[in-house]
Amino acid sequence: MTKKFKVALLGSPNSGKTTIFNELTGARQHVGNYPGVTVEYKTGTINFRGYEITFVDLPGTYSITAYSPEEAVSRDYLINKKPDIILNIIDSSSLERNLYLTTQLIELNIPIVFVFNMYDFLEKSGNKYNFDLLSKLLGGPIILTIGSKKKGILNILETVISLYEGSKEKELKKININYGDEIESEILRISDFLKREKFSLYKEEDYRWVCLRLLEQDPEFIKELKNKTDSLFFNKLNTIVTNSINHIENILNEDIITLMAEARYGFIKGALKEALITETPSKENVTDKIDSILINKYLALPIFAFIMWLMFQVVFKIGDYPMNWLNLLFGKITQFLNNVLPNGLLKSLLIDGIIAGVGGVLVFTPKIMLLFIFIAFLEDSGYMARAAFIMDRIMHKIGLHGKSFIPMLIGFGCTVPAYMSARTLENKSDKLITMHINTFMSCGGRLPIYILFAGTFFPNNSGNVIFSIYLIGIVFAILMAKLLRVTRFKGEAEPFVMELPSYRMPTLKSILIHMWERTWLYLKKAGTIILAISIIMWFLFTFPLEGPDNNPSSLENSFAGKIGVFVAPVFKPLGFDWRLSLASLSGMAGKEIVVSTLGTLFSLADKEEINLTQNSSFEQENTKNAIAQNYNPLIGYNFMLFTLLYFPCIASLSVFQKEAGFKEMIFQIFFTLLLAWVVSFIVFQIGRFFI
Amino acid sequence: MENQELKLNGKKENFKNENASHLDEDQLFLISAQKNKKYKIEKIIAGQSLTQRLCSIGIVPGEIIFINDISNWGPITVVVKGVKIALGRGVACKILLRKLKS
Numbered sequence: 001m002t003k004k005f006k007v008a009l010l011g012s013p014n015s016g017k018t019t020i021f022n023e024l025t026g027a028r029q030h031v032g033n034y035p036g037v038t039v040e041y042k043t044g045t046i047n048f049r050g051y052e053i054t055f056v057d058l059p060g061t062y063s064i065t066a067y068s069p070e071e072a073v074s075r076d077y078l079i080n081k082k083p084d085i086i087l088n089i090i091d092s093s094s095l096e097r098n099l100y101l102t103t104q105l106i107e108l109n110i111p112i113v114f115v116f117n118m119y120d121f122l123e124k125s126g127n128k129y130n131f132d133l134l135s136k137l138l139g140g141p142i143i144l145t146i147g148s149k150k151k152g153i154l155n156i157l158e159t160v161i162s163l164y165e166g167s168k169e170k171e172l173k174k175i176n177i178n179y180g181d182e183i184e185s186e187i188l189r190i191s192d193f194l195k196r197e198k199f200s201l202y203k204e205e206d207y208r209w210v211c212l213r214l215l216e217q218d219p220e221f222i223k224e225l226k227n228k229t230d231s232l233f234f235n236k237l238n239t240i241v242t243n244s245i246n247h248i249e250n251i252l253n254e255d256i257i258t259l260m261a262e263a264r265y266g267f268i269k270g271a272l273k274e275a276l277i278t279e280t281p282s283k284e285n286v287t288d289k290i291d292s293i294l295i296n297k298y299l300a301l302p303i304f305a306f307i308m309w310l311m312f313q314v315v316f317k318i319g320d321y322p323m324n325w326l327n328l329l330f331g332k333i334t335q336f337l338n339n340v341l342p343n344g345l346l347k348s349l350l351i352d353g354i355i356a357g358v359g360g361v362l363v364f365t366p367k368i369m370l371l372f373i374f375i376a377f378l379e380d381s382g383y384m385a386r387a388a389f390i391m392d393r394i395m396h397k398i399g400l401h402g403k404s405f406i407p408m409l410i411g412f413g414c415t416v417p418a419y420m421s422a423r424t425l426e427n428k429s430d431k432l433i434t435m436h437i438n439t440f441m442s443c444g445g446r447l448p449i450y451i452l453f454a455g456t457f458f459p460n461n462s463g464n465v466i467f468s469i470y471l472i473g474i475v476f477a478i479l480m481a482k483l484l485r486v487t488r489f490k491g492e493a494e495p496f497v498m499e500l501p502s503y504r505m506p507t508l509k510s511i512l513i514h515m516w517e518r519t520w521l522y523l524k525k526a527g528t529i530i531l532a533i534s535i536i537m538w539f540l541f542t543f544p545l546e547g548p549d550n551n552p553s554s555l556e557n558s559f560a561g562k563i564g565v566f567v568a569p570v571f572k573p574l575g576f577d578w579r580l581s582l583a584s585l586s587g588m589a590g591k592e593i594v595v596s597t598l599g600t601l602f603s604l605a606d607k608e609e610i611n612l613t614q615n616s617s618f619e620q621e622n623t624k625n626a627i628a629q630n631y632n633p634l635i636g637y638n639f640m641l642f643t644l645l646y647f648p649c650i651a652s653l654s655v656f657q658k659e660a661g662f663k664e665m666i667f668q669i670f671f672t673l674l675l676a677w678v679v680s681f682i683v684f685q686i687g688r689f690f691i
Numbered sequence: 692m693e694n695q696e697l698k699l700n701g702k703k704e705n706f707k708n709e710n711a712s713h714l715d716e717d718q719l720f721l722i723s724a725q726k727n728k729k730y731k732i733e734k735i736i737a738g739q740s741l742t743q744r745l746c747s748i749g750i751v752p753g754e755i756i757f758i759n760d761i762s763n764w765g766p767i768t769v770v771v772k773g774v775k776i777a778l779g780r781g782v783a784c785k786i787l788l789r790k791l792k793s
Contacts, residue, residue: 063747097749097772217739254752257739261746262753287775288759297762389777393765396779402766495741496766496779499748 004052005164006081010074010105011089012098013060014382014501016117019147019510020089021057024156041073048157051164056083064104065218072220078108085160086112092144093121093502096268102138103264106175107209111163112140115156119144121502126280134275139175148507176208179263182251186244187211193240201228214241215248215256287382287502294383300390307378307387312412315370322366330359349538356596357534357589358527364444364592369519371413371444375406376514380506385498392496398478399485401425401494404434408477410518411441415652416525417518419659427494433484435660436668439648440477442470445591449643452595456624457636465637473644480675488667525590525651533589533650541600560586574642574677575635575684584642590649595623602626634687638680645676717790721767721783724758730788732756732771737785749774750786 011017025044042057058074065071078086088105090098095116105112114135116122135142141159145152178184190211195204202210213221214237226234245256252259293299334351341347378384384406392402403424411418418438425431442450450469454462485491540560564582571581579601586597602623627636647653647669657665724730732754735742749772750756759768759775766777778786 063743065743065747094772094774097774100747100749216743254734255742257742258735258746258752261743261751265751265754291759291768291775295760295768297760385777389766389768392777392779495744495782496777497741497744497748497782498777500768500775500777502775 002047002050002052003164004054005084006054006056007085007087007160008056008058008077008083009087009089010058010064010078010101011060011115011117012062012091012101014499015060015089015091015098016147017060017089018057019507020087020115020117020145020153020156021055022510022513023147023150023153024055041077049161051161053157053160055087061101063101065213065216075220078110083110085163086110087115087156087160088112088140089115089117092116092118093125095122096265096272099138099268099272100261100264103177103267106139107177107212109174109205109209113156113159113163114138114140114142115145115152116142117145117147119152120146120149126278128277129272130275130277134271137175137271137275139173148504148510177263177267179212179260180252182248183215183256183259183263186215186248190214190237190240190244193237197233197236199229199233201225212260215245216260217245217257285502290503291386291500295386295390300386304387304390307383308409311371311374314374315367315413319367319370323363326363326366330355330363345542348542349535352541352600353534353538354531356600357537357593358531361445361525361530361590361592362523364447365519365523368413368444368522369515371410372417372515372518373511375410376511377506379514380504380510382501382503385500388498389500396496398481400433400481401427401430402496402498404430407434407438408441411438411443413444414518414522414525415439415441415443415648416521416655419652419655420518420521422659425494429485429489429491430494432660432664433481433489435656435664436484436671437477437480439652439668439672440473440480440645442473442644443591443648443652445649446643448592448595449587450640452598452623453627453636453640456628457631457633465640469640469644472641476645476675529651529654530590530593530649534593537586537589537593537597570677573684574680575638575688576642577630579630580635580639584639584646587643587646588650590651591643594643598627599623602630632691634684634691638683638687641683642676642680645672645679647672714787719788719790721756721758721769721778721786721788722780724761724783724788726758726761729755729757729791731791732786733789734787735785736787737782741782741785745782745786748776750776755791756786756788 009017009021021042021044025046041059043054044057045052045054047053056077058077059071061071061074063071064075064078077083086105086108088102090102092098102114116131131142131144141163143152143155143159145156147153179187187208191207194207194210199207199210225237229237248256248259254262294303334355337347337351337355341350375384378387388402388405390402391405395402395404404422406424407418407422410421415438418441419435422431422434422438425434447466450466451462454465458465537560540563541558543559544557560582561578563585564578567581567585568576568578571577571584576584579598582601583594583597587594599622631639648656653665653669656668718733719730732750732752734752735745735750737745745751750769754771757770759770761767766779767783768775768777770776
C-alpha cells in the first residue's frame with residue numbers, strides 16, 4: 001500500500017521556489033486554477049522510495065496575512081486543505097527578510113522543513129551559522145540547496161519522508177513567538193473568551209493563531225468569521241478585539257501591525273544572532289555595480305529602449321526563418337492532401353477550413369516563442385523588475401502601475417498570456433485598466449493583416465507604415481488608460497513597492513519552462529477555440545451548396561456572404577465593403593484568419609478547385625492584386641486602424657472573461673468596437689477629400 | 692525641498708504627534724532623504740494594507756535604511772535588511788525617518 005502525502009511549497013517571490021518545484025516534480029506538473037480565484041497554482045506528483053508525494057506550488061508571497069488574492073489563496077490552502085508538510089523555500093542571501101514569512105508559517109500547526117536555497121550566496125558572503133542550533137530555534141529541519149544546480153534536492157525528498165514518518169518530531173518542538181507582554185496578555189484574554197463561548201470553528205490548539213489573525217485585523221479571516229458565525233457571537237468578539245487593539249496601541253503608542261512585525265523581526269534577529277558563528281561585513285556586490293548603469297538616472301531609459309528594440313528585431317527578423325519553413329510545410333501538407341483525397345466536402349473542410357484556419361495561427365508560433373524566451377530571460381535574470389521600476393514613472397502619469405508594463409509587453413505577442421500575467425497587479429482597478437487597453441498592443445495575429453495591406457498599398461514604405469500602426473496603438477493605450485482611470489476606475493494606482501532581486505544568470509531550463517508555459521496557452525488556443533471557429537467559418541462559407549437555379553452557390557450566397565451583406569451598412573461609412581466587413585467579423589475567431597478569409601473571398605476558383613493555404617505565394621499575389629484593384633490606400637490604412645482598435649479574438653475574450661468577469665468582457669467588446677468605428681469613420685470621411 | 696503630501700488613508704488617529712509641522716530637526720520623510728545616506732526608520736504612517744506590505748518586505752520601524760538612489764523624478768531605491776527595494780514617491784511620503792547620529 002503506497003503511502004501518499006502532500007507537501008506545500010511556500011516562499012517569498014525570488015526565492016527560487018519555482019526552480020525547486022520544477023526539480024522535485026520534473027515534467028509531471030499540472031498548472032491549474034483555484035476555483036473562484038484567478039491565481040495559478042501548480043501540482044506535481046512523484047513516486048519516491050515507495051511513497052507518492054504530491055507537491056503543491058503556492059504563489060510566492062511576502063506574508064500570509066491576506067491582503068491580496070495570492071496571500072488569501074495560500075492561507076486558505078494551508079488552513080482548509082491542510083497539507084501534511086510545509087516546504088518553506090528561503091533565499092539565503094537575504095535571510096533576515098525572508099524569515100518573516102517563516103515566522104508566520106511556524107505559527108501554523110503543520111510540520112515544516114526549511115530550505116535555505118541559493119546557499120552558494122550565503123557561503124560567499126562569509127557569514128557562518130550553526131544550522132543545527134538554528135533548526136531547533138525555528139522548529140524544523142534545515143536543508144541547504146542550490147536549486148539552479150540541483151544540489152540538495154535528494155536531501156529534501158529524504159527529509160520530507162522522515163518528517164512524515166514522525167522520526168524528527170521528538171527533536172523539534174513547536175515554536176511560539178513572544179509578542180511582548182501587552183499583546184500576549186490580550187491574546188490570553190481573547191483566547192479565554194473563545195473558550196467560554198466554546199468557539200468550534202477552529203481547534204483549541206489553534207486559538208493562539210486565531211487571536212493573532214484577529215489582532216492583525218486580517219481582512220479575509222474576519223470576513224470568513226463573519227460569514228461562519230452567528231452575529232451575536234461576532235459582535236461580542238468584535239468588541240473584545242477592538243478593545244484589545246485600542247488598549248495595546250494606546251499603551252505602546254504604535255499601531256498593532258507594526259508592533260507584531262517588530263516582534264517577528266525581533267525573534268528572527270535573536271535566532272540568527274544565537275546561531276551565528278562568524279560574521280563578515282558586507283561589501284558592494286555585483287548587482288549594485290550593474291544597477292549603477294542599468295538604473296542610472298540618465299542611462300536607464302535609453303538602455304531600456306535599446307533592449308526593447310533588440311527584442312523586436314530578434315523576434316521579427318530571426319523569427320522569419322522558422323515561420324517560412326512552417327509555411328512551406330503547410331504548403332506541402334496541403335499539396336499532399338490535394339493529391340490524395342478525392343474532391344469533395346472532406347477535402348475542402350480539411351484544407352480550406354482546418355489547415356487554412358489553424359495553420360494561419362500556428363505559423364506564428366516561432367515568433368511567439370522567441371518573444372517569450374526573451375521575456376523569460378529578462379524576468380529570470382532580474383532585469384524585468386528594473387524595467388517595471390523604470391517604466392513606473394511613465395505608467396504613473398497615465399494612472400497605471402509600473403507592473404502594468406509587463407502584460408502590455410507580452411500583449412505584443414499574444415493577448416492570452418498577457419491577460420494572465422496581469423494577475424501580478426494586486427489592485428483590481430490597475431488590473432482591469434491594464435487588461436482593457438491590452439488590445440491596443442497590437443498582437444502577433446494582426447501582423448499578417450498589416451503585412452498584406454501595407455505591402456499592397458505602400459510597397460516602398462511598408463515597414464514604416466506598420467510601425468506607425470504600432471505607435472498609434474500605444475498612443476491610444478495611453479489615452480484610453482487615462483480616460484478609464486478618470487471615469488470608470490476612479491482612484492489611484494496601487495502604491496509602488498517592489499523588491500529588486502539580485503541579478504542572476506538564468507538557467508536555460510528555467511527560461512525554456514517559462515517560455516513553454518506561455519506558448520502552450522497560445523497553442524491550446526489554436527487547437528481548441530480557433531479550430532472550432534475555423535470549422536464554423538468553413539461551414540458558413542461553404543453552405544448552402546446550391547444557390548437559386550440549382551447552380552453551385554457563389555460566395556455571396558453562402559451563409560457567410562449573407563451575413564457580410566447584412567452587416568455591410570454598418571461598415572459602409574468607414575469605406576469598407578461587404579468583403580472587408582465579413583473579413584473583420586471572421587477576425588473574431590483569430591486575427592490571423594482575416595487574411596485567409598479575404599483570400600477565400602477573392603478567390604476566383606469555384607467550389608471544385610481547391611485553394612492552397614493563404615500563405616502560398618500564388619495565393620498571396622492573388623489576394624494582393626484583388627485588394628489593390630478593389631480598394632485604395634486610404635481604405636487599406638483605415639482597415640489596419642480598425643483592426644488595431646477593435647476587441648481581440650474570441651480566445652482572448654474567453655480568458656478576459658475568466659480573469660475579469662462577464663460584465664467587464666462585454667464592456668471591452670463595446671468600448672473597443674465603438675472606438676474603432678468612430679476612429680475609422682473620422683479617418684475615412686476626412687481622408688476622402690484628399691484622395 | 693519637495694512638498695510632502697501626507698495621506699493618512701483612514702488610519703486611526705492615535706498618533707497626535709505625527710504631523711509634518713511637528714517634526715523635530717532629526718526627523719524627515721523618506722522623500723526628503725539624501726542619496727547614499729543611512730537613516731533609522733522611525734514610523735510608517737499608512738493604512739493597514741500598505742503597512743503590512745512594507746513590514747513584510749523588511750521596512751519596519753527600528754531598522755536601518757540605506758538610500759541607494761533618489762532623484763527628482765521616478766521611484767526611489769533603498770536597501771533594507773540586505774534587500775534592494777524600489778518605492779514609489781507616494782509611498783516614500785509615508786515613511787518617517789530619523790537621522791543617525793554619526
